[in-house]
Each structure stands twice: as structure tokens, then as C-alpha cells.
Amino acid sequence: MEQIQIAERLKEKFPEDVLSVSEFRGQVSVTVRKGNVLAIFRYLHDNPETDFDYLQDLCGVDYPSRKPRFEVVYHLYSINHRHSIRLKALVPEEDCSIGSVVPVWIGANWHERECFDMFGVAFKGHPDLRRILMPDDWEGHPLRKDYPLKGPEPENDWKGFREVLEDSERLKGFEWER
Template identity: 55%
Template sequence: MEPSEIATRLRDKFPLEVIEVKSFRDQVFVSVKRDRITDICRYLYEDPELSMNFLSDLCGVDYPERKYRFEVIYNLYSLKYNHRIILKAQLSHDEPSIDSVVPIWNGANWHEREACDMYGIVFNGHPDLRRILMPEDWEGFPQRKDYPLKGDPGWEYRGFDESKELHAHDSDWNIK
């Protein structure tokens, strides 16, 4: 099926959810509201003519100047029909949370953890939402646009909590 036709079907099925359909170099991008994301995904997964059984990718994008600051990108592909569509769910800065799609695709598990780690997006109903690439006591969300690539030395990461405690009293001993 042509990706544009999938987008049309999606718009017919969820007229209130689909915000915008864009196309670039034969790929179709559908922006949706976040509230019924699991319904939309389940429809794409279960409909026999769409059968989006392969979650290629899931990631976050940060647009600090927009009203809806975060986007979660669902890159869906059908192994059966060889067609692809990309869903973009919009989240606001104040409430960056969305329902997890792990019940539909197990492969979403780590992608969602990574999006949470990097952007602070919360996935409701995720079985094990922890930091994945960064240490568990890291502060901040590194891939947000307001997170600098390089900070001043006083602000940089100084190691795990254990090592911080270890050196907390260095000044008492006059260790330089």
C-alpha cells in the first residue's frame, strides 16, 4: 500500500487525533495527538491490510520553541506488505508523558527507556522505566536542546554518588 493511502485511512479512522500529514521524499509523516496513541498503534498493528508488525524505531525529538515541545517518533514498517509510515506524537513541555506501546511491540521497551533517559519523556505503563545509557544518578536530560554539549568544569559530571562521598572530606585532610 502507498504510504499516503495509509495516512488517509488513519485520518478516516481517527479524524480527531490526526493533526497533520506531511510527505517528504516518498515518506509520509503523520502528526497525532498523544492521548489515543495506543489505539492508533493497535489499529495499525492489527488491521489485516496494514499489518505494521515491525517497529523499526522509536525516538524523541526536542523543539524548545514550539508549543508542543517534544515529539515521539514511531517508525512503523510492515514486513508483510513492505510499507512504512512514521507517526509523530506531540507532547507538551509541562506534561511530557505518553502511553507506552510495549504491550504491542516488545521491541519498544528499550527505545522508550532511551527516550526517557535522553529527553525525560515518561511512558505510562512501561514495565521497567529506568535510565539506560546514562548512569542511574545522572542529573538532567542530555539530548534536550537546552542541555549544552560541553559545560563548565564545575557543572560537569563528577562520578557516581559513591565516589562523591569518598572525596567529600578531602578538604579536611588538606589533600590537593
């Protein structure tokens, strides 16, 4: 099926949940509400016409200026039909959680853990939601746009070097005994 046909099919099947459909360079994105994601993915996975058996990717994107702040982006692929689609679920900052798709694709497990680690989006129903790349006691979520790129400068920066400079200043006036 063409990507746009799949999007149309989704619109018919879930008129309440599909918010918008957009296309760029032949790739179609379907934006959905987060409430019903598991049913949508179940449908896409089980329906023999779409048959999305392969979860290519799952990731988060942070848009601090938009109202539902986060997007969780799913890239689906069907190995039998060789078609793909991108779904984006909107997640607001206040209620930063979404249903887990691990019951549909078990491979989503670590992707969701990473998304939780990097963006703080909680996945309801995930079997083992812990941080994955950052240490367990880490504060903050690094891939959020308001997370600083650089940590604070250490206080004792290059003290040894400064001392060397001061020494050299002092030695400038020094006169060697002849």
C-alpha cells in the same frame, strides 16, 4: 498500500487525533495527538491491510521553540506488505508523558527507556522505566536542546603548565656563571 493511503485511512478512522499529514522525499509523516496513541498503534498493528508488525525505530525530538515541545517519532514497517509509515506524537513539556507501546511491540521497551533517559518523556504503562545509557543518578536529559554540550571547566586547569611558564620567565634573566 501507498504511504499516503495509509495516512488517509488513519484520518478516516481517527479524525479527532490526526492533526496533520506531510510528505518529504516520498516519506509520509502523520502527526497525532498523544492521548490515543495506543489505540492507533493497536489498529495499525492488528488490521490485516496495514499489518505493521515491525517497529523499526522509536525516538524523541526536541523543539524548544514550538508549543508542544517534544515529538515522539515512531517508524513502522510491515514485513509482509513492505510498506512503512512515520508517526509523530506531540508531547508538551508541562505534561511530559505518553502511553507506552510495549503491549503492542515488546521491542519498544529499550527504545522508550532511552527516550525517557535522553528527553525526560515518561511512558505510562512501561514495565521498567529507568535510565539506560546514563548512570541512574544523572541529572538532566542530555539530548534536550538546552542541555550544554560541554561541562564546566575544571578550576585547576593546567596549573603545572603555568608554573613551568613562570619558571621559564624567571630563568630568562638568569645568567650562567662563566
